Amino acid sequence: MGRMLLVTTIVAFVAAGWAVAVPAGAAVRSAADLAADCNDDGLVQLTTDTTYIGGTGEIAGVVLFPGSAPVCLIDVKVSGIALKMKNVTLLGVGGARINIGQSSAPDTTISIGNSDIETTGFGHAAGELSIKSDCCGGISGGPGATVSITNSTLRGSSVELGVSLGNADNGRFTLKGTHVTADGDEFTTLEDIFVRVSDVGHRGDATLRGNTFTAADGFSVRVGPDGSLSVTGNDFTGVGGTIEVHAGAGSSCTASGNTPAVVCS
DSSP states (O other): OOOOOEOOOEEEEETEOOOOOOOOOOOEOOOOHHHHHHHHEEEEEEOOOOEESOEEEOOOOOOOOOOOOOOOEEEEOSTTTTEEEHHHEEETTTTTTEEEEEOOOOOEEEEEEOOEEEEEOSSTTTTTTEOSSOTTTTOOTTTOOOOEESEEEEEEEEEEEEEEEESOOOEEEEEEEEEEEEESSSSSTSSEEEEEEESSSSOOEEESSOOOEEEESOOOOOEEEOOOEESSOOOEEEEEEEEEEEEEOOOEEEEEEOOOOOBBB
């Protein structure tokens, strides 16, 4: 584990020309600290507000399951706390997967801004990038979580994004001004980029605005019943295959200003 600084108000990086607000008592670390923690045992288990600011970290990960690619699992384990990343570069090497939020608690926040998170690889889940809260549909998850990604670059063999999956309600997801690229994986029948927001639960809210998506085998965003979905001003010209924009029963859906045009279903 790398060094940890405790701050009470604002951490200002004058030389870099920006400042970021950090909650009182939050742990403040760098991308290199995160990589060191990942590469130790493949697990980063956060139990207090934690902010990663600046720097570059190479993620080699650890093989946690025989026959699978190495992985770094980053989880927010206590209800109500936040994980923030600002001006961070994380690079998966050797086919490592980066998975943020796989087993997070309810009412948590994951916020990523002005960051570059990339990993490459092919075969048996190598190079997957996942940023979400909770695991997957049908498994009891954490309601009321928030995931926000802005002005960033994301790349993986496949890219999974979302919040409050697995029967969880009231997820809040925002993706703005971000380039998302999926290089392709072995699962040719599944979309390479997919977004899920309370898709099994209810009252999820998702906003995708001003992003650029690139994928050979499709794109999908789904919000469950009684929620809302807004997909505006995005560039899908680099997406091959099907583009799905789906809102469940009782949900509102807006799709406008996209290239090419997409429709709600």
